[in-house]
Amino acid sequence: MNIDHLFGGDRGQLAVERAIAEFRAGRPVLVEAFGGCALATPIEGLDSTAVTALDGLAPGQGRLVMSGSRLHLLGAPDRAPAALALPDVDIARLARLALAEEAALDAPLLPLGPGEEMALRLSHLAALLPALVVVPLPVGALADTPVARVEADAIASYPRKRDAALHIVARASVPLDGAPQSEFVIFRGGEGLRDQAAVIVGKPDLTQPVAVRLHSACLTGDLFGSLKCDCGDQLRMTACAMAEGEGGVILYLDQEGRGNGLASKIKAYRLQADGFDTYDADEVLGFEHDQRSFAFAADMLKQLGVQRVKILTNNPAKSNALAAAGLEVVAEERVLGRATPQNLRYLSAKRYKAGHSLDAEPAPPRAPGQS
Numbered sequence: 391m392n393i394d395h396l397f398g399g400d401r402g403q404l405a406v407e408r409a410i411a412e413f414r415a416g417r418p419v420l421v422e423a424f425g426g427c428a429l430a431t432p433i434e435g436l437d438s439t440a441v442t443a444l445d446g447l448a449p450g451q452g453r454l455v456m457s458g459s460r461l462h463l464l465g466a467p468d469r470a471p472a473a474l475a476l477p478d479v480d481i482a483r484l485a486r487l488a489l490a491e492e493a494a495l496d497a498p499l500l501p502l503g504p505g506e507e508m509a510l511r512l513s514h515l516a517a518l519l520p521a522l523v524v525v526p527l528p529v530g531a532l533a534d535t536p537v538a539r540v541e542a543d544a545i546a547s548y549p550r551k552r553d554a555a556l557h558i559v560a561r562a563s564v565p566l567d568g569a570p571q572s573e574f575v576i577f578r579g580g581e582g583l584r585d586q587a588a589v590i591v592g593k594p595d596l597t598q599p600v601a602v603r604l605h606s607a608c609l610t611g612d613l614f615g616s617l618k619c620d621c622g623d624q625l626r627m628t629a630c631a632m633a634e635g636e637g638g639v640i641l642y643l644d645q646e647g648r649g650n651g652l653a654s655k656i657k658a659y660r661l662q663a664d665g666f667d668t669y670d671a672d673e674v675l676g677f678e679h680d681q682r683s684f685a686f687a688a689d690m691l692k693q694l695g696v697q698r699v700k701i702l703t704n705n706p707a708k709s710n711a712l713a714a715a716g717l718e719v720v721a722e723e724r725v726l727g728r729a730t731p732q733n734l735r736y737l738s739a740k741r742y743k744a745g746h747s748l749d750a751e752p753a754p755p756r757a758p759g760q761s
Contacts, residue, residue, distance in 0.1 A: 413432050413512060561574065657671075696717070702725050
């Protein structure tokens, strides 16, 4: 009996989703690639006992695999991901190289081996820091263990397959303060294993350009009113403006911390307290300036019948993404939240480092330690 259909019909996709869950639980995953295997374990939550166990599988052959952003911060000449040899695995050294605010390379960089690049990509799908301890193993290793296995090619093709599987799973009217005629439409598929929401405010005319905002989730700002950003203001102002106008669609995307995840966002906040701006803090953690993809957001709009948009955003990358996905962007309108003493540096960094259309006019962002 063929029961593959009960598991989605795609064993590679199933293996990736199980691997994401294992990474989130802090457990290793065996990434299989042509020429060998890589037993990869996220640096987050790794303790000395686990490090010793990993080293025992292939003594002296362990490697610390990190993103190009983190390596560049440590002194690498470019931003290419690479590995460092771990002849003597030392948990303190791992923490210093992967997490410390001030650290430097202490060994030559090594090119990534089979499966290691896809293991880094798996850490992104799991919303974890891009730093892994990897033990190279021969094909067929650990056959009698419960370790999750996934092929590198399956990880590479996973985002495309998830985007293709995007579909509506629920919808209902949900009256909002300031926008009482609103409907929530929930999509499954797209990015990672997370549901995404479209909020249809009012009754937008789909034969005309529709007001649209792509809003990445911000727990601290949207829900708790954090003064460190302008996200909550942007969300509520947009909903009210759409309700008072001709309606529109807010895509509420589960992309906390510019795609880095909630835990990494809070780690970045701690670094900002030490003097780093929002982008420099992310680089210390090993992330690029923006980890998000908006291609699936365009598909959400198309499934809602939207083809032409008036995008409400300060971020030109969002407009460009919708246009590249085949939507007609007929206009851009800014959405400006309050400038507070706590968010001026954040707004300034977005303006000067990411090209956002903002009015914040403090001095350009400074590196930590500069007066």
